Amino acid sequence: MSMMGQSISIGELARRADCKPETVRYYERIGLLRDATRTGGGQRRYGDDAVRRLTFIRHARDFGFSVESVRELLAMSDQPDMPCQEVDAIATHHLKKVESRLQRLSILREELQRMVTQCAGGKVESCRIIEVISDHQLCITEKSHGGAHDLG
Amino acid sequence: MSMMGQSISIGELARRADCKPETVRYYERIGLLRDATRTGGGQRRYGDDAVRRLTFIRHARDFGFSVESVRELLAMSDQPDMPCQEVDAIATHHLKKVESRLQRLSILREELQRMVTQCAGGKVESCRIIEVISDHQLCITEKSHGGAHDLG
DNA sequence: GTAAACCTTGTAGCAACTATAGCTTCAAGC
DNA sequence: GCTTGAAGCTATAGTTGCTACAAGGTTTAC
Numbered sequence: 001m002s003m004m005g006q007s008i009s010i011g012e013l014a015r016r017a018d019c020k021p022e023t024v025r026y027y028e029r030i031g032l033l034r035d036a037t038r039t040g041g042g043q044r045r046y047g048d049d050a051v052r053r054l055t056f057i058r059h060a061r062d063f064g065f066s067v068e069s070v071r072e073l074l075a076m077s078d079q080p081d082m083p084c085q086e087v088d089a090i091a092t093h094h095l096k097k098v099e100s101r102l103q104r105l106s107i108l109r110e111e112l113q114r115m116v117t118q119c120a121g122g123k124v125e126s127c128r129i130i131e132v133i134s135d136h137q138l139c140i141t142e143k144s145h146g147g148a149h150d151l152g
Numbered sequence: 153m154s155m156m157g158q159s160i161s162i163g164e165l166a167r168r169a170d171c172k173p174e175t176v177r178y179y180e181r182i183g184l185l186r187d188a189t190r191t192g193g194g195q196r197r198y199g200d201d202a203v204r205r206l207t208f209i210r211h212a213r214d215f216g217f218s219v220e221s222v223r224e225l226l227a228m229s230d231q232p233d234m235p236c237q238e239v240d241a242i243a244t245h246h247l248k249k250v251e252s253r254l255q256r257l258s259i260l261r262e263e264l265q266r267m268v269t270q271c272a273g274g275k276v277e278s279c280r281i282i283e284v285i286s287d288h289q290l291c292i293t294e295k296s297h298g299g300a301h302d303l304g
Numbered sequence: 305g306t307a308a309a310c311c312t313t314g315t316a317g318c319a320a321c322t323a324t325a326g327c328t329t330c331a332a333g334c
Numbered sequence: 335g336c337t338t339g340a341a342g343c344t345a346t347a348g349t350t351g352c353t354a355c356a357a358g359g360t361t362t363a364c
Contacts, residue, residue, distance in 0.1 A: 009361095011310065021311080022353060030351090041360045043311050052286070060285045062296045064260060067351065073285065080277035088271050091281045095264040102257050105250060108216060112247040119240050125232035129243045133212045133225065134204070144214045161330090163341060173342075174322060182320090193329045195342055219320065 006037045008046040017054040024054065032057055032071060065094055104146035111139055158189045160198040169206040176206065184209055184223060217246055256298035263291055 010021045017024075024044075027033045033053060036044035056077070060070045069090050076087050111132075118128040132138045139145075162173045169176075176196075179185045185205060188196035208229070212222045221242050228239050263284075270280040284290045291297075 009310075020353080023351085025313095026352060039311095039360080041311085042313095043360065055288075056286050059288055061351085062298075063264065063285065064297070073282070076276050077282045077286070080275065082276050084271065084274065084276045084279035084281070087276060087279050087281050088268065088273065091264060091268050091271070095261065095268055098257060098261050098264060102254065102261060105254050105257065109247065109250050109254060112215065112243060112250060116240065116243050116247055119236065119243070121240065122236065123232065124228050124234050124236045124239060127236035127239050129236070129239050130225070130229045133215065134208050134229070136207075136211055145216070146214075161341080162343095172322080175320090177343090178321060191329080193342085194344095195329065213320090 006045040006047045008048075008051065010036075010044045010046070013046045013050060013054060016051050017058050019054070019058055027054070027057060030067065032067070032074065063094070064098065065090070069094065101146075107141055108145045111141070111145060114140065158197040158199045160200075160203065162188075162196045162198070165198045165202060165206060168203050169210050171206070171210055179206070179209060182219065184219065184226065215246070216250065217242070221246065253298075259293055260297045263293070263297060266292070 008016075010024050014021045014024050024033065028035060033050065036046055036050070039045055053074070056074065057070055060073055061067070065073065072090060073087065076082060076084070115129045115132045120126070120128070124130060160168075162176050166173045166176050176185065180187060185202065188198055188202070191197055205226070208226065209222055212225055213219070217225065224242060225239065228234060228236070267281045267284045272278070272280070276282060
């Protein structure tokens, strides 16, 4: 137990875990963080345990674990005596996803590289990029590229 | 001009471009596809041009181009006489994004591999996976892993 | 005592669809 | 011509993981 008890404001907590107050409130709302104790005026105050917990969450998210996976990981880390098979299962599953995404992305890179390299810089009419997008036949791979999401 | 004119239903169109009717209606709503002609009863009917356009859209999306990029690519492919610099710029920009995502994902893979390999399969208390998530110091890389999104 | 900095809730927005509900229309068989 | 079942219609809400308001209330430092 720290001497200070619950003395950290939401802004300070967010700063320590490198996120924003809105995110902290969001995690509370969806039940990743417990309801904070409040001041007389209704503001949230946290202790060091909350800093650790939020740091764990942010780091797991940073690893790409979904919020639901983080929820499970948290539940398990709260049960230190349990065997860690499930933890391992979640991490392994996640690793597989990362690996398959990597594979599809590297196919995509090749395809895009080819497109860009072959574009002679003339008119749209004869643009290789437009051609390849128009005609799947021109792709190296038969299959789809996996719809590489959220790359802007 | 085809003999058939506008005779393809939304379901058939979706099938030909490998997507769902909902997606077609969505593309119409956001202006990627022009408003379809309608039967007396109000159902959409399409011609071969719509098949080509939708196929282009789906393929571009499959390449990971954002809807906004697709919109620009479509506008350009509608102007065959223009120089294709902008097309090239969009594709090159996208390629860069793919490359940087690839880099971050492969760092992530290493990190996850290390975690999973070092997990001895004992109790949660001493689980390497939980430890690494708890303590960023244990990571190979100083920086964040880039918050690998949407991997499930 | 007051002003700046911080906090509160609730709601809406982002991307790119996907799904649902409750209804209407179409095409084919009889 | 009639029935039936698949497919279509609109409108709206849900998905994921936050982020960004608006319109106020609280704390803290001077």
